[in-house]
Amino acid sequence: MQITCGTDIIEIDRIQKSIEEMGERFLERVYTPQEIAYCESKKMQKYQHYAARFAAKEAVFKALSGELKDKYAIEWRNIEVINNEQGRPKVHLQGLHIPNIQNIDISISHCKSYAVANVVAVMDL
Numbered sequence: 001m002q003i004t005c006g007t008d009i010i011e012i013d014r015i016q017k018s019i020e021e022m023g024e025r026f027l028e029r030v031y032t033p034q035e036i037a038y039c040e041s042k043k044m045q046k047y048q049h050y051a052a053r054f055a056a057k058e059a060v061f062k063a064l065s066g067e068l069k070d071k072y073a074i075e076w077r078n079i080e081v082i083n084n085e086q087g088r089p090k091v092h093l094q095g096l097h098i099p100n101i102q103n104i105d106i107s108i109s110h111c112k113s114y115a116v117a118n119v120v121a122v123m124d125l
């Protein structure tokens, strides 16, 4: 068994600027329809949630980078973050089957300026 972690921090402004400048093109490249629906439901706070998901995808990539390297062509939308009824986020690998991943856990936080995500992956090696 191998345990790896990944972390990422991002400025909310950077994501807001990308969304304002590139609109749908950026959203559809980075986020799944379910992620977009979740963030849009947050209205005024939506950029914090978009930024958090961006950080989450980067953190997952960091946690899995050794495993993904040269083996899988991974895109932003292959990593989806969905919240359960209690609000706890969970990572789903969409259209990407990596057989030796046992579990991926994630924690997210955001404030007015920054969003941060921490990921722990457990792999059978």
Ligand SMILES: CC(C)(COP(=O)(O)OP(=O)(O)OC[C@H]1O[C@@H](n2cnc3c(N)ncnc32)[C@H](O)[C@@H]1OP(=O)(O)O)[C@@H](O)C(=O)NCCC(=O)NCCS
Binding pocket: 048, 049, 052, 083, 086, 087, 088, 089, 107, 108, 109, 110, 111
């Ligand atoms: C859920 C809670 C932890 C969120 O914390 P917060 O400081 O308001 O907000 P943060 O920016 O740090 O975190 C927000 C993220 O927390 C995550 N989150 C929400 N509910 C969660 C839960 N039940 N479990 C784990 N993570 C959760 C989400 O990923 C959310 O971001 P998202 O909506 O973009 O996915 C907080 O609102 C809460 O309920 N705290 C309870 C505190 C308490 O009871 N303390 C008693 C002693 S421990």
